[in-house]
Amino acid sequence: MNLTSGIGVSPHLIRYSAFISQPEKMSSLAPCFTVGSIVRCKTCFGENISGEVVAFDLGVKMLMMKCPSSKGGGDEQTIWKLTIVNISMCVDIEIVKEMLPMEDVQTPEPINIHMLQERLRMTTEQRSISYRSYHANASPFGQALFRVLVKHFGDAPVKWQNLGDNVGINILHQVVIVAPYGVENIRSDGCDPKLLPYVRRIVANFHNKQ
Numbered sequence: 001m002n003l004t005s006g007i008g009v010s011p012h013l014i015r016y017s018a019f020i021s022q023p024e025k026m027s028s029l030a031p032c033f034t035v036g037s038i039v040r041c042k043t044c045f046g047e048n049i050s051g052e053v054v055a056f057d058l059g060v061k062m063l064m065m066k067c068p069s070s071k072g073g074g075d076e077q078t079i080w081k082l083t084i085v086n087i088s089m090c091v092d093i094e095i096v097k098e099m100l101p102m103e104d105v106q107t108p109e110p111i112n113i114h115m116l117q118e119r120l121r122m123t124t125e126q127r128s129i130s131y132r133s134y135h136a137n138a139s140p141f142g143q144a145l146f147r148v149l150v151k152h153f154g155d156a157p158v159k160w161q162n163l164g165d166n167v168g169i170n171i172l173h174q175v176v177i178v179a180p181y182g183v184e185n186i187r188s189d190g191c192d193p194k195l196l197p198y199v200r201r202i203v204a205n206f207h208n209k210q
Contacts, residue, residue, distance in 0.1 A: 032056065032058060033053045033056045033063060033095070034053065034098065034099045034100065035053055035054065035055065035056075035099065036052060036053060036099035037052070037053045037095055037096075037097060037098050037099045038050070038051070038052055038053075038095070038096040038097040039051065039052075039053055039063070039065060039093065039094070039095055039096065040093075040094045040096055041063070041085050041087065041090045041092070041093050041094075042090060042091055042092040042093075043085070043089055043090055043091065044089050044090070044091050045089075049065065049067065049083060049085055050065075050067065050096070051065030051066050051067035051068070051083060052065060052066045052067075053065055053099075054066050054082065061086060061087045061088045062084055062085070062086060062087070063084070063085045063087050064082060064083070064084050064085075065082070065083050065084075065085065066080050066081075066082060066083075067080065067081055067082075067083045068080060068081075069081040082111070125155075128155065129147055129150050129151075129155065130147070132146075132150075132155070133146040133147045133150070135160050135167050137162075137165070137166060137167040138160070138167050138179070139179065139180065139181070141180070141181060141210075142167075142169065142179060142180070142181045144206075145169065145177070145181050145203065145206055146158065146160070146169055148202065148206050149169060149171060149199075149202065152202055153171060153172065157171060157172045158170070158171055161176055163176075163178060166178060166179045167179070168187075169181070171195075171199060172191075172192075172195065174188060174189075174190075174191035174192060174195055175187070175188045175191055175195060175196060175199050176188070177199070177203065181203070182203065182207065183200050183203050183204050183207070186199060186200060186203065
């Protein structure tokens with residue numbers, strides 16, 4: 001996708017509205033945006049997104065904005081995130097502050113692909129852990145403890161173990177934590193002598209934080 005800066009915006013393009021049931025109407029009214037302008041978009045899903053225009057491609061109707069994410073380290077330090085909006089799915093677009101086109105358009109800063117890949121990997125892992133932590137016979141407390149144990153031991157060594165009407169958390173096939181998942185509910189049979197005290201500390205700390 002070739003993302004370039006937009007051209008000037010005439011006064012009648014400052015704001016557009018469309019019915020939520022007709023997001024395609026916005027595509028026929030798509031404005032052009034100048035880099036540095038502050039834009040507020042409302043999607044057909046009811047999400048409001050505001051930020052500074054970084055790039056815009058009218059051909060594919062994609063708008064890239066720099067949006068404030070959170071404060072970091074001080075009142076004047078702001079963490080920014082890049083957000084790409086499909087304006088054909090917007091029901092309202094408002095140019096809050098327009099920047100005049102620059103004579104010499106600067107190339108946008110390169111996107112950190114490695115950082116994006118790392119975020120994708122971490123998000124995928126977190127979703128996978130959340131999915132595996134669910135069990136119909138386990139309490140929400142037990143499922144939360146399961147996720148904590150996965151963070152300590154990894155994904156593969158921690159599994160659910162069916163125990164009749166209940167379900168236990170099996171760690172490295174050596175330790176089992178049965179319901180209601182307290183320190184006194186930890187069972188082991190000839191496990192590594194260092195493993196059992198370690199599991200007990202994790203479970204005790206988890207209970208203390210609840």
